[in-house]
Every structure is written in structure tokens, then in C-alpha cells.
Amino acid sequence: MFNQDKPSMVNRLSKVFNRTSSKSGERGLSLGQQILSQLFLLIVAVTVLYPILWVISMSFDPRDISRPTVLRLNPLEGGLSLKAYADVIAQPTANPVSLGQLMFNSFRLATITGILSIIVGVFASYAFSRLRFKGRQVLMVAVLTVLMLPSIATLPALFVLLNKVQIDVGGGAQVFNLRNSLIGVGLAVLSGSLPFAIWNMKGYLDTIPRELEEAALIDGCTPNSAFFRVTLPLSTPVLAVTFFLGFMSTWTEFATSWLFLTNPKDFTLMMALYNMVGQYSNTTPWSHFAAMSIMIALPVTIVYLFVQRYFVGGLAIGGVKG
Numbered sequence: 001m002f003n004q005d006k007p008s009m010v011n012r013l014s015k016v017f018n019r020t021s022s023k024s025g026e027r028g029l030s031l032g033q034q035i036l037s038q039l040f041l042l043i044v045a046v047t048v049l050y051p052i053l054w055v056i057s058m059s060f061d062p063r064d065i066s067r068p069t070v071l072r073l074n075p076l077e078g079g080l081s082l083k084a085y086a087d088v089i090a091q092p093t094a095n096p097v098s099l100g101q102l103m104f105n106s107f108r109l110a111t112i113t114g115i116l117s118i119i120v121g122v123f124a125s126y127a128f129s130r131l132r133f134k135g136r137q138v139l140m141v142a143v144l145t146v147l148m149l150p151s152i153a154t155l156p157a158l159f160v161l162l163n164k165v166q167i168d169v170g171g172g173a174q175v176f177n178l179r180n181s182l183i184g185v186g187l188a189v190l191s192g193s194l195p196f197a198i199w200n201m202k203g204y205l206d207t208i209p210r211e212l213e214e215a216a217l218i219d220g221c222t223p224n225s226a227f228f229r230v231t232l233p234l235s236t237p238v239l240a241v242t243f244f245l246g247f248m249s250t251w252t253e254f255a256t257s258w259l260f261l262t263n264p265k266d267f268t269l270m271m272a273l274y275n276m277v278g279q280y281s282n283t284t285p286w287s288h289f290a291a292m293s294i295m296i297a298l299p300v301t302i303v304y305l306f307v308q309r310y311f312v313g314g315l316a317i318g319g320v321k322g
Helices: 009-027 031-059 083-090 099-130 136-148 151-163 182-205 210-218 223-234 236-251 255-260 269-277 286-320
Strands: 166-168 175-177
Touching: 031 286, 083 099, 083 286, 099 136, 099 182, 099 223, 099 236, 099 269, 099 286, 136 182, 151 182, 151 255, 182 236, 182 255, 210 223, 236 286, 255 269, 269 286
Parallel strands: none
Antiparallel strands: 166 175
């Protein structure tokens, strides 16, 4: 016989559904809010992806037009050609410098700057995070002040300072000018990237418990070995993030290179890209400019793929804890 006193399966499922619905109504979004949120995200996605798709489509355009009149997203429409990539690889601009030389200059400049920023930055940030010394607060405020300044504001002073460093390397016939070299550009860019590296890594080091270093000291480690064996390995996420941001900012840097460098053999990719849209832009097909843009963006994308697993944690914790 069916027991009327016990709640039926339908009633029990109904109660569970009602409780779930009430909780979701309290914590979740209504249908209208979800639709508005999805529409907003869709608009943002289209705004971001449309220019990228257009540049990719333009790089395969075989027409070699200097001014496009139609926005095409389908690269197969009107034909597909790799001529723009071949022309850029053969000779990017009218300057006597190859694409390989441009990439080599940009790569070594960005790589060395990124490595130096984390080497110098991690020691400085560790001192700010762990040590208590006279003038610590003043130095931290000074670092933050430099971080708040736009990098373009420091270029005149850096230009004059580095231009004074001239070394005779050829018995008077040849003079090495630090300003007119990739070394000088690297020093100038490094002076702008170090404040962020120090501040970001200090925030991350503050989250690492001091007890771990104290335990290492009890086990017989010296302060230096405790840093290298305990603190530094735990700082891998923020080191990866800081290197990537330093690499990316130097890879896409233009103002310092354009102001400092005059020898085409030292030119970077961004300088070559600007030459395509400068006073001779009317003779440069947009397909060449699009192909060059994609080839410049690829190395940064590849580096990001290697450090993306560290990116969220290293940037979020380093930026919040300070």
C-alpha cells in the first residue's frame, strides 16, 4: 500500500528544486542581466578581434594597394597571396638592413633588458621586502615616483647623459657613442622598466612567509643560500611575469630607439614598421605593413605561451600586495 504520510518523490524533488532556485536567485543574475552581460562581452570580443582579423586578411591581399577602400575579413575573397610576406622578408624597407638583422636587434635588446630587469629587480625588491634600513621608505617612494612618470618625459635627460659617454676606439678615426648604440637604448629602457619590476616583485615577496627562510637558517643555510634555495624558487611566477612584461615593452619600444639611433644596422623592428607609414607610406602597400605587423607580434605571442601559466598569479599577487 502507498504510504500517504511519507512525502512522495515528486514532492521531495520539488522542494530540492525550490531551494536551488531560491539560492540561484539570490546569488546569480536574472535572465535579463545575463543577456545584457553576454551582449556586452560579445561587443568587446568583436571590437578586439575585428582589427586582428582585418590585418590578417590584408596581409594576404595580392592587390598591393596603398590605401584600402574595402574592409574584407575573408582572406580567400579576391585571391590569396604570400607575396607580401616574401617581400618583407627579402627587404622590409628602403634602408640597407635585412629583416633578420632587425629581428636580431630587437630580440637581443628585449631579451637582455628583460633579464637584467629581473636580476637587478629581484635583489632590490628583496631588500625592500625583508630588510629594515635607514632611508627605506624614502627610496620606496622614489621608486614609486619614477614609476608614475611617463617614460617619454625622461628621454631628454637620458639623451644628454648618454651622449656624453664617447669612447675613442679607432685612434681618433672612430668614436663609440653610447647614446647611438643598442647598449645605450637598453640602458634607457631599463631605467624605465626597473621601477615596475622592483615594485611588482616586492609585492610578491611580501606574500612569501618569513618562517620558511627562518627554517632554512635553522637547518644550516646562510642568508644567501636561504634566498637562492627557498625564496627565489618560490618567486618563479613573478619572475616569469616581470621578464615577459619587460620583454614585451622593449620589443614594442619605439620612441627611445627612434630618438637615439642613427645607424641603420642598429635599427629595430618598430623603427622599420614606422618607416612603412611615414613620409614614404604612399609607396608602401598595406599588405606589406600588415604582414610586417603580424611577424612582429608572433615572437611576443610565443613568449607569452611559455609564461602564461605564471601570468595570473604573479601579476595579481605582486600588484595587490605592496
